Amino acid sequence: MRRRTFLSGCAAAASISLPGWARAQSVSPGIDTASKTVTVGAFTPITGPVPFYAILSRAADACFKWVNDTDALNGWKIKSVTYDDGYEPARSVAVTRRLVEENKIFALAAPVGTAQSVAVIPYAKEVGLPMIGPIGGATALFAERLVFPLLPDYGWSAASNLEYAFTGLNAGRVALLWENDELGRSAKRGFDMLMAANNKQPAESIPFEVRSTDFTPHVRRIANAKADVVILFGSNANLAAALKTADRLGYQGKWMAPFFTADPTTYKLAGPLLDGAYFSSWLLPVDADDANVKAYRETVAKLYPNDPIGVFGLNGWSNAALFAKGFQMLLASGKPLTRANLVDVMETMTNQTVGGAREVTFKPGDHRGARQEGIIQAVSGGSFKLVRDFKPYPADVFDAKPA
Known part of the structure; x- marks a missing residue:
């Protein structure tokens, strides 16, 4: 079993001109047919403002090791190399160049960061480097043929929350609390779109700052508006603070939130x-x-016992599993092991189970991977259960043209 290499810091190698990705090759860089090894790479913030995001990359590493240990690729092994980018987009580009030019990677697999992944796209297009499972949410990631994201647009998720508030919770009046950045604004776009499609108006729609800890004015407005349900799009710390405020003020409405807050850390x-x-x-x-x-829980607990078992880790694991699934399909196709052929077979992936995701599908011209969501509920004792099975995102939002 090959070990993944985590290195702090990076130096950009001198840029060299590589052949275009569509040129005919028998195999692409990163493929060692003698040892039956495929080499992939990623960037992650081991240093910088969000070093805890490296949990995503350690979970991805655990997934690759699990794939190797279980012989999921019929004798082929995944070797992965990850470098620190400090969560700086310019360094992400430099890291990717190094991975391509020094490590000869076949693809990026589960690189971390929205702005970071978007910054790498021009270079990836220049050298024909597939980007499989970038861990971030941005419209640009759905628009490129080389890029295969799992994470949904937050607008789709907000619409899915709202649909369940109407149909599952029989809510008449729904309020939105949204983080005043691209995450919250994306959620607001989807929320507003589905509200309009249903000829309804929000009970309230209130922005808050990322570092907000006092939600007193927000909750008072929501209570005065007699909202049955509040959908909050922000961090787990924001959700916890809002719940504490609601408890103090005696507001009794139901609460909904995005997937990444359905995590044991939120219970803490x-x-x-x-x-x-x-x-x-x-x-x-x-x-x-x-x-x-x-498999995620057991493997991470064994390889990285100090990392929490939660949504962050399952996210990283699932994005790594997307590369493993794509490469498995490439092997089964019998086509030459080239980057171009990986892209081709990824666009035939239909209704696949990928890590913790279901019904993952990619099509030519349509790289929206996760097309369905379930509804999870927090239950007493600190656990979570699926209370509504996976179903497609509301078409009024999912099929709308990007803003």
């Missing part, structure tokens, strides 16, 4: 106040009785 922050909250999620609950999710 909110305690039993989280009980009963709902989450629209493209991932199964982390404690689900599912073979793929069990």
